[in-house]
Amino acid sequence: MRNDSRLSRMLHVLIHMDRHQDAATSEMIAKMLNTNPVVVRRTMAGLREEGYVRSEKGHGGGWRLARPLSEITLLDVYNALGEPHLFAIGPADDQPQCLVEQAVNAVLADAMKKAEALLLRRLGGVTLEKIAAEFEAKMTARSAAAYSCAS
Amino acid sequence: MRNDSRLSRMLHVLIHMDRHQDAATSEMIAKMLNTNPVVVRRTMAGLREEGYVRSEKGHGGGWRLARPLSEITLLDVYNALGEPHLFAIGPADDQPQCLVEQAVNAVLADAMKKAEALLLRRLGGVTLEKIAAEFEAKMTARSAAAYSCAS
């Protein structure tokens, strides 16, 4: 559980959802992600609130895309997840009044901010459709049998 | 303890060490960092192994800079700490054979790699001397009283 994999997981799920048009239950998705239905609901809640997916209760219910993949960027998904912490490192807060600590943290914060901006800019420039297209390319290149988990 | 603050802390310490020329004991440093001497020794061990600081036991012992600040970059310190994980997010590893997951992770890994490269390049371009100089500038600008913790 070393890293936060919610972004990766959600991207994975959304692309798969686009490929079968009927609703996907949390349980089906959980199997795809090799995890638990509750984790799925928890994580997808953010996407629902932002209007990227819809959920329906009862028979035949489950999760459905509310927008085409071409209108969802990786950044959108990241934001919908609540903008989780990107970095594992951060500033120290031991002597806030110390000018040395301040100077160090300023340099560090600046570098991290630049790196974060670059990363988010890249995420914002890629739609899920583009990833799906890359997948399709590999998919046709290999024999179809190589693809797919149990689901 | 939300973030790994070892890099920030070590930069802070190294700059302070340059300003008084006698050895600094782990206990003095611990007070500076508002923490425990053992944490200091543990963290500084990496810097010692890479030859940026020296430590001496016994009376009058403690930690001393082994190189001028001008010869130590932030990247050097980061590397000496064992290159801790930079990112809090990461790829999912739930269905390694799934081409969708692979495609998602490839895009994500690419963006993260670029951001990491940018960050490390910036860290490599800044020496500790430069941060010390920035500190000196602020230091003379304000009255000297504003500076310093108990130590």
Place this chain on the structure above:
DNA sequence: GTAATTTGTAACAAGACAAGTGACATGAGT
């Protein structure tokens, strides 16, 4: 209208990892 599904949510345990802490051996100066 009752049963079967399926989401929504709360509550809590597990795992990972930096950080904090106590104990003690080792080495160096006085």
Place this chain on the structure above:
DNA sequence: ACTCATGTCACTTGTCTTGTTACAAATTAC
């Protein structure tokens, strides 16, 4: 010898994602 200081081990704490159990609420099927 005694004191100071590092080196290191073992254990605890805090925090955050994940995993899991339990149960209420809503919707469809019969």
